[in-house]
Structure formats: C-alpha cells, structure tokens
Amino acid sequence: MKHCKEQPEDLKRREFIGKTVLAAGAATVAPGVLLAVANAGSDSEGVNDGVRWGMLVDSNKCVDGCTKCVEACESENGIDRMQRPPGQDDAMWDAQRPQWIRKVKLRDKQTGEITNLPMMCQHCEFPPCVDVCPTGASFKRADGIVMVDRHTCIGCRYCMMACPYKARSFIHQNVDNQSIRTPRGKGCVESCNLCVHRIDAGGSTTACQDACSKDGHQAILFGDLKDPDSDLSKALRAQSSRQIRADLELNTGVRYTSV
Amino acid sequence: MHSSTGIVRVAGVLLAGALTLIGGLASGDSAVTPGSRAAGMDACVAPTDVMRRNHMEFLKHDRDRTVRKGVRDIEYSLAACIGCHAAEKGNGDYHPVNDEGQFCSGCHEYVAVSLTCFQCHSKKPEQKMSTLGALQGELDGDRFSGLQPGAAAIIDEQLQRLHAISREVSR
Numbered sequence: 545m546k547h548c549k550e551q552p553e554d555l556k557r558r559e560f561i562g563k564t565v566l567a568a569g570a571a572t573v574a575p576g577v578l579l580a581v582a583n584a585g586s587d588s589e590g591v592n593d594g595v596r597w598g599m600l601v602d603s604n605k606c607v608d609g610c611t612k613c614v615e616a617c618e619s620e621n622g623i624d625r626m627q628r629p630p631g632q633d634d635a636m637w638d639a640q641r642p643q644w645i646r647k648v649k650l651r652d653k654q655t656g657e658i659t660n661l662p663m664m665c666q667h668c669e670f671p672p673c674v675d676v677c678p679t680g681a682s683f684k685r686a687d688g689i690v691m692v693d694r695h696t697c698i699g700c701r702y703c704m705m706a707c708p709y710k711a712r713s714f715i716h717q718n719v720d721n722q723s724i725r726t727p728r729g730k731g732c733v734e735s736c737n738l739c740v741h742r743i744d745a746g747g748s749t750t751a752c753q754d755a756c757s758k759d760g761h762q763a764i765l766f767g768d769l770k771d772p773d774s775d776l777s778k779a780l781r782a783q784s785s786r787q788i789r790a791d792l793e794l795n796t797g798v799r800y801t802s803v
Numbered sequence: 804m805h806s807s808t809g810i811v812r813v814a815g816v817l818l819a820g821a822l823t824l825i826g827g828l829a830s831g832d833s834a835v836t837p838g839s840r841a842a843g844m845d846a847c848v849a850p851t852d853v854m855r856r857n858h859m860e861f862l863k864h865d866r867d868r869t870v871r872k873g874v875r876d877i878e879y880s881l882a883a884c885i886g887c888h889a890a891e892k893g894n895g896d897y898h899p900v901n902d903e904g905q906f907c908s909g910c911h912e913y914v915a916v917s918l919t920c921f922q923c924h925s926k927k928p929e930q931k932m933s934t935l936g937a938l939q940g941e942l943d944g945d946r947f948s949g950l951q952p953g954a955a956a957i958i959d960e961q962l963q964r965l966h967a968i969s970r971e972v973s974r
Binding site: 589683685719729730745 | 866867868870871872873874875882885922923924925928929
C-alpha cells in the first residue's frame with residue numbers, strides 16, 4: 545500500500561500502457577518470424593505422399609518417326625554427353641547406351657494397325673524393381689517417383705530383370721563430363737525419374753512433355769494423380785485409358801489412351 | 804660455452820622453421836586453388852578447420868535427404884563445393900576439381916585417401932558464374948537454375964537470400 549502511494553497514479557498507468565504497446569509490438573513481429581521458420585521446416589522435410597506424379601500418353605497423337613521426346617530426355621539428363629567407347633560397334637553401342645524413354649511401335653498382326661507410343665519407367669505403385677533390390681538402392685519416393693540411389697546401387701541388375709517394361713539401363717563405361725543435375729557413373733543402374741530435378745525446383749512439366757508440346761503433338765500430359773483438379777486427373781476422368789500390363793497389378797503411374 | 808650457444812641457435816632456427824610450416828598449413832591459404840571463386844572469399848560455409856575435418860560428413864549426411872526425400876535446399880551441397888572450388892582456365896572453362904594439383908586432389912593425394920565422388924558427379928561447374936549478382940539474374944530468369952552450381956552461396960547471408968529467391972521463384 546505504501547509502495548503504491550509513493551508512485552503517482554498517472555505514472556503507473558503510463559507504464560502499463562507502455563508495456564502493453566511493447567508486448568503488442570513483439571506479438572506482431574513474432575508471427576512473421578514464426579512463419580519464416582515454418583517455411584524453412586516444410587522445405588527441409590522434403591517430398592510427401594500428398595501428391596503422386598503420373599503421366600497420360602495419348603498414343604493417337606504420338607507421331608510415327610518423331611523422336612522429340614527421346615532427344616529432349618537425352619539432353620535434359622545428360623545422356624547425349626556420353627561418348628561411345630573406342631572400338632565399340634553400332635549394335636553394341638545401341639544395346640548398351642542408357643535409354644530412359646524410347647519409342648515403341650506396335651502393329652496389329654490381323655488388321656495391320658500401327659500404334660506408336662513412348663515407353664519409359666511406369667512409376668508403379670508396387671514396383672518390382674524395388675522388391676528385388678538387395679541393397680535398397682531402388683526405391684520409391686513419397687511422391688510416387690521410382691528412382692535409383694546410386695550411392696547404394698551395386699550394379700547387380702536384378703531390377704533390370706524384374707522390370708516388365710524394360711525401363712532400366714546399366715552404365716557399362718566410365719563417364720566423364722556429367723551434367724550437374726544427373727550424376728552418372730560406371731556400374732550403376734538408372735531410369736526415368738520424371739525429371740525429378742524440375743519437380744524439386746517447383747516445376748510442373750517434364751522435358752519429354754515440353755518437347756512434345758513444342759512440336760505441336762501434345763501426346764504427353766504430366767501431373768498429379770492425387771489432385772482431382774489437375775489436368776491429368778481431369779483427362780483420366782474424361783477418357784478411357786489403360787495401364788500397360790495391367791494384369792501384373794502394379795498400378796502404374798504412367799497411363800496410355802488409344803492402345 | 805660458445806659451441807652450446809651455436810647448437811641452441813640452430814635448434815631455435817629449426818623450431819621457428821617448423822612453427823612457420825605448421826602455421827602455414829593451419830592458416831590454410833595454400834589449399835584453396837588460385838583462380839577459383841573460393842580464393843576471393845573470407846570463409847567457406849563453415850570455418851576452415853571444421854570444413855577440413857568434417858566436409859565428408861556434411862556431404863554424406865545430406866545426400867540421402869536429397870536423393871530420397873528431394874530436399875534440395877541443404878546447406879552443404881557438392882555442387883556448391885565444385886562451383887566455388889573449381890579453378891577457372893580463363894576461357895570460361897574450369898579445371899576439374901580432382902585434377903592433379905587442383906583443390907580436391909591436392910589434399911587427397913597427400914593423405915592417400917581415394918576420392919570416388921567424381922566417378923559419378925560432375926567435376927566442373929556447369930557454366931561460368933563469378934558473382935552472386937549473375938546467379939540471382941539466372942534465378943530470376945530460369946525457374947530451374949536453383950540446381951546450377953554455386954546455388955548454395957558461400958556465406959549464410961547470401962545462402963539465405965538465395966533460398967528466399969528460390970522459394971519465390973518456385974511459387
């Protein structure tokens with residue numbers, strides 16, 4: 545009581561107001577700071593299973609003789625930087641050089657109908673390559689991309705045997721002049737990773753899709769299978785599509801129409 | 804008496820020489836290759852003695868997060884090492900960092916520790932990027948250039964600025 549009397553009533557009120565204003569100021573600053581921290585956290589947590597990346601290929605739009613998607617893939621992933629080993633013949637080079645995407649031509653034996661389609665890793669929900677890998681190098685990311693971790697790949701090639709789509713390649717030779725975004729070396733297996741470097745940088749297209757669209761065909765559509773509003777989901781809803789070798793029940797992320 | 808003073812003098816000179824040698828090694832001016840971006844920097848992403856002891860741990864620890872979880876904004880990245888420590892040839896091209904006498908092999912040959920990073924990883928920066936300004940320009944212009952060498956900057960402040968830009972760009 546005595547203490548209160550020593551201080552004028554007015555000063556106490558001023559102190560109170562001053563402190564309140566300070567506290568309010570701190571509170572306004574704090575959400576900004578917290579927001580920044582939260583952003584950093586989500587960045588460093590990495591990918592999550594809220595998305596599943598997939599693709600729809602319209603083989604009616606895939607033009608016979610066009611290889612733009614293959615060329616774009618090779619340039620994007622540094623495959624075109626590989627040199628043929630001295631003395632290796634054409635057949636061996638064609639058989640051994642890595643191929644992430646390739647053109648397949650189907651002919652109906654009875655009608656003679658020709659169908660073209662690009663074939664690559666189908667990014668299965670239940671990938672056989674992951675099942676058989678003895679070291680865990682073959683793995684599926686939370687967002688559905690099936691990849692090889694070259695740090696743990698021992699080059700046994702079981703995954704190549706297990707893959708029904710012939711999607712994987714083995715690097716037989718020493719490699720120089722790699723691109724930064726796609727490390728590559730002798731003794732490891734690799735395959736299409738849906739241009740994972742683009743996705744991680746916030747991109748929404750793959751190199752093959754870009755090349756196909758740029759050439760005016762628009763046969764490839766890349767997107768999020770889990771987002772009902774994505775162009776991919778809408779297209780899948782609108783038309784009938786199928787998985788290649790659906791009988792294996794791998795639930796592929798890459799689907800085809802008109803096959 | 805006279806001869807013992809001589810011995811002391813010789814020992815003193817030897818000691819001083821040894822100290823200078825050790826001091827030179829410790830201060831580490833000689834390890835950074837002239838002509839690299841790192842040569843113009845005050846410090847690496849961590850103090851020099853920490854980097855010397857732990858650089859392999861930094862890289863190994865983060866690589867799984869990058870490959871398996873897609874975390875690309877890590878503080879320690881091999882691409883950033885190369886971006887900074889590769890010496891320029893002068894024509895816009897770079898010396899591979901594991902070439903004889905270059906930054907990586909300089910120490911690794913001396914301590915006889917084989918270096919296998921570059922059987923798979925690029926030994927050179929993709930393109931010339933001498934200043935942060937140029938890097939920012941690239942980031943503004945190209946949404947995917949966050950993956951270019953040197954994207955993780957040298958000091959924290961630059962690093963954070965870059966991350967801020969990357970985030971803006973990727974939105």
